[in-house]
Amino acid sequence: MKISKETVEQNRERVIATAARLFRERGIDGIGLVDLMKAAxxxxxxxxxxFKSKDDLIVQAVKRSYKDMSEDIAGRIAASDDPLETLVRHYVSDYHRDDPGQGCGLAAMAADAARHDDPELRECFGSIVSNYIGLLTKLVPGHSAKAKRSAAIAALAEMIGSVVLSRVVPDPALSGEIIDTVSNDLVKRHAKSSRTA
Known part of the structure; x- marks a missing residue:
């Protein structure tokens, strides 16, 4: 029985959405194609x-997870009086730590991607990193473009690193302490910088 083009596209979208969630939850190599298709x-x-290959699907899934996270972040910061604090508090949070399948692909998959030799995947992650740096550069206070970019890079590294570390430690108290310390420090540091800028 022939499947309509519309059904084929719906199935493709379902596979991409499922892969975006499962790759973030289990890692790029944490689920095989058979189980992934079954989950979809x-x-x-x-x-x-x-799809041309699993690498093709990985790239599509990474792009989807970035699109979903970006739309969520854009909505949150557009509705906020303090977009930087809103972004930091949302990203560096218990919620984000505890639900990697709905969170940022950088925090969930960047280490996996660094071990893959697919240039398209690395290009995709490079673009995501650049986009986040660009967003943060607009939000962080500073006197010069160079200072703002440096602050944005540092903030992004702290945000991602804190989520990764909070996920890996088995002690819930330490995990929460990492989240709270980094979130509070970033907000306090940049609030102080904005008063002196």
Missing amino acids: GLTPGGFYRQ
């Missing part, structure tokens, strides 16, 4: 009609 409610046989 599809048979593995259709995979290669929709």
Whole structure:
């Protein structure tokens, strides 16, 4: 039985959405294609009609996770009187730590991507890093473009690092302490900088 183009596209979107969630939860190499297709409610046989390879799907899933996270962040900061604090408090949070499948792909998959030799995947992550630096550069206080960019890079590294570390430690108290310390420090430091800028 022939499947309509619309059904094929819906199935492709379902696979990408499922992969975006599962790759963030389990890592890029943490789930095979058979299990991934099963989780999407599809048979593995259709995979290669929709994607060139698993690497192709990984890139599509990374782009989807970035798109979803970016839309969420954009909505939050647009509705905020203090966009930087809103971004930091949302990103460096218990919620983000505890739900990697809905969180940032950088915090969940960057270490995996660094071990992959697919240039398209690395290019994709490089673009995401640049986009986040660009966003933070607009939000952090500073006297010069160079100072703002440096502060944005440091803030991004602290934000991602704190989420990664808070996920890996088994002690819930230490995990929470990492989140609270980094979140509070970033907000306090940049609030002080904005008063002197």
